[in-house]
Amino acid sequence: MSHFGRSGPPDIKDTYSLLVLNITFRTSADDLYPLFDKYGKVVDVFIPRDRRTGDSRGFAFVRYKYADEAQKAVEKLDGRIVDGREIMVQFAKYGPNAERIQKGRIIESSSKEKGSSRSRSPRPRYRDEHKDRGQRRRSRSRSRERHDHDKYHGKESDYRRRSKSRSTSPGHHKDHWRGRYDDERRTRSRSYESASPARRTPSPLGSPSPRRTAFSRWKT
Protein backbone atom coordinates (compact mmCIF):
# COMPACT_ATOMS: atom_id res chain seq x y z
CA MET A 1 0.00 0.00 0.00
CA SER A 2 0.97 3.54 -0.01
CA HIS A 3 2.55 3.22 -3.34
CA PHE A 4 0.94 6.28 -4.78
CA GLY A 5 3.18 8.36 -6.89
CA ARG A 6 5.05 5.46 -8.35
CA SER A 7 2.08 3.55 -9.60
CA GLY A 8 1.05 6.29 -11.90
CA PRO A 9 -2.47 7.51 -12.33
CA PRO A 10 -4.77 4.59 -11.51
CA ASP A 11 -7.94 5.95 -13.01
CA ILE A 12 -8.70 9.55 -13.59
CA LYS A 13 -11.67 8.95 -15.79
CA ASP A 14 -14.20 9.47 -13.03
CA THR A 15 -12.36 11.06 -10.19
CA TYR A 16 -12.35 14.49 -8.67
CA SER A 17 -9.03 16.14 -8.08
CA LEU A 18 -8.30 18.26 -5.10
CA LEU A 19 -5.37 20.55 -4.84
CA VAL A 20 -3.72 20.66 -1.45
CA LEU A 21 -1.51 23.65 -0.97
CA ASN A 22 0.83 24.80 1.72
CA ILE A 23 1.70 21.39 3.04
CA THR A 24 5.02 21.01 4.74
CA PHE A 25 7.95 19.68 2.83
CA ARG A 26 8.04 16.59 4.95
CA THR A 27 4.41 15.72 4.43
CA SER A 28 4.12 12.84 2.04
CA ALA A 29 1.29 11.29 0.11
CA ASP A 30 1.17 8.49 2.61
CA ASP A 31 0.58 11.02 5.33
CA LEU A 32 -2.20 12.72 3.46
CA TYR A 33 -3.99 9.62 2.33
CA PRO A 34 -5.41 8.52 5.71
CA LEU A 35 -6.31 12.07 6.49
CA PHE A 36 -8.30 12.59 3.34
CA ASP A 37 -9.62 9.09 3.17
CA LYS A 38 -11.59 9.73 6.32
CA TYR A 39 -13.93 11.94 4.37
CA GLY A 40 -14.41 9.78 1.35
CA LYS A 41 -12.98 7.33 -1.08
CA VAL A 42 -9.55 8.55 -2.03
CA VAL A 43 -8.42 7.00 -5.26
CA ASP A 44 -5.04 8.60 -5.48
CA VAL A 45 -2.71 10.95 -3.68
CA PHE A 46 0.07 12.51 -5.59
CA ILE A 47 2.72 14.98 -4.58
CA PRO A 48 4.69 16.48 -7.44
CA ARG A 49 8.33 16.31 -6.62
CA ASP A 50 11.32 18.01 -8.00
CA ARG A 51 12.96 15.51 -10.32
CA ARG A 52 16.33 16.92 -9.42
CA THR A 53 16.22 17.06 -5.66
CA GLY A 54 13.23 14.79 -5.18
CA ASP A 55 11.83 17.20 -2.67
CA SER A 56 8.18 18.04 -2.53
CA ARG A 57 7.07 21.37 -3.87
CA GLY A 58 4.80 22.12 -0.98
CA PHE A 59 1.54 20.98 -2.47
CA ALA A 60 -0.25 17.79 -3.34
CA PHE A 61 -3.12 16.37 -5.31
CA VAL A 62 -5.78 14.19 -3.84
CA ARG A 63 -8.21 12.41 -6.09
CA TYR A 64 -11.59 11.41 -4.80
CA LYS A 65 -13.99 9.01 -6.32
CA TYR A 66 -17.05 11.09 -5.58
CA ALA A 67 -17.59 14.80 -5.84
CA ASP A 68 -19.60 15.15 -2.67
CA GLU A 69 -16.88 13.47 -0.67
CA ALA A 70 -14.30 15.65 -2.25
CA GLN A 71 -16.36 18.68 -1.42
CA LYS A 72 -16.64 17.46 2.11
CA ALA A 73 -12.90 17.03 2.39
CA VAL A 74 -12.40 20.54 1.13
CA GLU A 75 -14.73 21.87 3.77
CA LYS A 76 -13.16 19.82 6.52
CA LEU A 77 -9.51 19.95 5.67
CA ASP A 78 -9.11 23.36 4.14
CA GLY A 79 -7.34 25.53 6.63
CA ARG A 80 -6.55 22.62 8.89
CA ILE A 81 -3.20 22.35 10.54
CA VAL A 82 -1.27 19.42 9.17
CA ASP A 83 2.23 18.75 10.34
CA GLY A 84 2.21 22.18 11.87
CA ARG A 85 1.19 23.89 8.67
CA GLU A 86 -2.13 25.31 7.60
CA ILE A 87 -3.01 23.51 4.45
CA MET A 88 -5.31 24.82 1.79
CA VAL A 89 -7.61 22.41 0.05
CA GLN A 90 -9.51 23.31 -3.08
CA PHE A 91 -10.74 21.72 -6.24
CA ALA A 92 -8.15 21.48 -8.93
CA LYS A 93 -8.52 23.91 -11.75
CA TYR A 94 -6.21 22.25 -14.19
CA GLY A 95 -5.62 18.64 -14.99
CA PRO A 96 -2.41 16.69 -15.49
CA ASN A 97 -2.94 17.22 -19.14
CA ALA A 98 -3.31 20.93 -18.59
CA GLU A 99 -6.94 20.41 -19.34
CA ARG A 100 -9.70 22.45 -17.84
CA ILE A 101 -11.33 20.96 -14.82
CA GLN A 102 -14.79 21.41 -13.43
CA LYS A 103 -15.13 20.99 -9.73
CA GLY A 104 -12.07 18.83 -9.74
CA ARG A 105 -13.46 16.68 -12.47
CA ILE A 106 -11.76 16.55 -15.77
CA ILE A 107 -13.76 17.99 -18.58
CA GLU A 108 -13.60 15.58 -21.42
CA SER A 109 -13.13 17.16 -24.75
CA SER A 110 -15.39 14.53 -26.22
CA SER A 111 -18.89 15.87 -26.64
CA LYS A 112 -20.40 12.83 -25.02
CA GLU A 113 -21.96 14.40 -21.97
CA LYS A 114 -23.11 17.49 -23.74
CA GLY A 115 -26.70 16.44 -23.55
CA SER A 116 -28.05 19.59 -21.96
CA SER A 117 -26.34 21.91 -24.34
CA ARG A 118 -25.84 25.43 -23.01
CA SER A 119 -28.61 25.35 -20.51
CA ARG A 120 -25.99 25.09 -17.86
CA SER A 121 -24.58 28.11 -16.09
CA PRO A 122 -21.18 27.09 -14.79
CA ARG A 123 -20.16 29.92 -12.58
CA PRO A 124 -17.34 29.75 -10.02
CA ARG A 125 -19.53 29.37 -7.01
CA TYR A 126 -17.97 26.33 -5.48
CA ARG A 127 -18.30 27.22 -1.85
CA ASP A 128 -21.48 29.19 -2.20
CA GLU A 129 -23.42 25.97 -2.04
CA HIS A 130 -22.31 25.55 1.53
CA LYS A 131 -21.78 29.12 2.53
CA ASP A 132 -24.37 28.77 5.26
CA ARG A 133 -21.86 26.74 7.23
CA GLY A 134 -18.73 27.12 5.24
CA GLN A 135 -17.93 30.66 6.18
CA ARG A 136 -14.37 31.78 5.77
CA ARG A 137 -13.16 30.78 9.16
CA ARG A 138 -9.76 30.90 7.55
CA SER A 139 -8.43 34.42 7.40
CA ARG A 140 -5.50 33.21 5.33
CA SER A 141 -3.25 34.82 7.87
CA ARG A 142 -0.22 32.78 8.60
CA SER A 143 0.05 34.24 12.04
CA ARG A 144 0.13 31.33 14.39
CA GLU A 145 1.32 31.23 17.92
CA ARG A 146 1.93 27.53 17.87
CA HIS A 147 5.18 26.07 19.00
CA ASP A 148 4.74 22.49 18.00
CA HIS A 149 8.32 22.23 16.99
CA ASP A 150 8.94 19.94 19.92
CA LYS A 151 6.53 17.56 18.25
CA TYR A 152 9.06 16.77 15.57
CA HIS A 153 12.19 16.70 17.56
CA GLY A 154 13.14 13.26 16.44
CA LYS A 155 12.12 13.65 12.84
CA GLU A 156 13.38 17.14 12.49
CA SER A 157 16.75 16.07 13.73
CA ASP A 158 17.12 13.66 10.87
CA TYR A 159 16.02 16.22 8.34
CA ARG A 160 18.31 18.86 9.63
CA ARG A 161 21.17 16.47 9.95
CA ARG A 162 21.14 15.25 6.40
CA SER A 163 20.64 18.72 5.07
CA LYS A 164 23.43 20.15 7.13
CA SER A 165 25.93 17.83 5.49
CA ARG A 166 27.43 20.81 3.76
CA SER A 167 29.55 23.24 5.64
CA THR A 168 30.80 25.92 3.35
CA SER A 169 32.75 28.90 4.49
CA PRO A 170 31.30 31.85 2.65
CA GLY A 171 33.13 35.09 3.26
CA HIS A 172 36.62 33.86 2.67
CA HIS A 173 36.53 34.20 -1.05
CA LYS A 174 34.88 37.58 -0.76
CA ASP A 175 37.55 38.88 1.52
CA HIS A 176 40.08 37.26 -0.72
CA TRP A 177 39.14 39.03 -3.92
CA ARG A 178 38.40 42.10 -1.97
CA GLY A 179 41.99 42.33 -0.84
CA ARG A 180 43.22 41.55 -4.32
CA TYR A 181 40.97 44.16 -5.77
CA ASP A 182 42.12 46.76 -3.33
CA ASP A 183 45.73 46.00 -3.97
CA GLU A 184 45.28 45.89 -7.71
CA ARG A 185 43.33 49.09 -7.80
CA ARG A 186 45.85 50.85 -5.70
CA THR A 187 48.67 49.68 -7.89
CA ARG A 188 47.19 50.65 -11.21
CA SER A 189 45.50 53.73 -9.92
CA ARG A 190 48.63 55.69 -10.58
CA SER A 191 48.53 55.18 -14.29
CA TYR A 192 44.73 55.15 -14.53
CA GLU A 193 44.34 58.21 -12.42
CA SER A 194 46.05 60.33 -14.96
CA ALA A 195 44.48 58.50 -17.84
CA SER A 196 40.81 58.83 -16.84
CA PRO A 197 40.34 60.41 -13.46
CA ALA A 198 36.69 61.13 -14.16
CA ARG A 199 35.76 57.45 -14.40
CA ARG A 200 37.47 56.64 -11.16
CA THR A 201 34.80 54.76 -9.24
CA PRO A 202 36.54 53.28 -6.22
CA SER A 203 33.59 51.33 -4.83
CA PRO A 204 30.52 50.36 -6.84
CA LEU A 205 28.63 50.01 -3.60
CA GLY A 206 30.41 52.60 -1.55
CA SER A 207 29.74 55.70 -3.58
CA PRO A 208 26.32 56.69 -4.92
CA SER A 209 27.83 57.26 -8.34
CA PRO A 210 27.32 60.99 -8.61
CA ARG A 211 26.63 60.87 -12.30
CA ARG A 212 25.01 64.24 -12.22
CA THR A 213 26.37 65.02 -15.63
CA ALA A 214 23.33 63.27 -17.05
CA PHE A 215 21.04 65.75 -15.37
CA SER A 216 23.02 68.76 -16.39
CA ARG A 217 20.34 69.48 -18.93
CA TRP A 218 17.94 70.09 -16.09
CA LYS A 219 19.90 73.15 -15.20
CA THR A 220 18.49 76.42 -16.46
Next chain:
DNA sequence: GTTGAGCGTT
Protein backbone atom coordinates in the same frame (compact mmCIF):
# COMPACT_ATOMS: atom_id res chain seq x y z
C1' DG B 1 11.57 26.23 2.43
C1' DT B 2 7.74 33.82 3.54
C1' DT B 3 4.49 36.81 2.51
C1' DG B 4 -0.09 36.67 -2.88
C1' DA B 5 -1.41 32.14 -5.05
C1' DG B 6 0.27 27.99 -6.43
C1' DC B 7 -2.30 22.96 -10.39
C1' DG B 8 0.23 17.02 -11.80
C1' DT B 9 3.23 11.25 -12.75
C1' DT B 10 6.36 7.07 -11.97
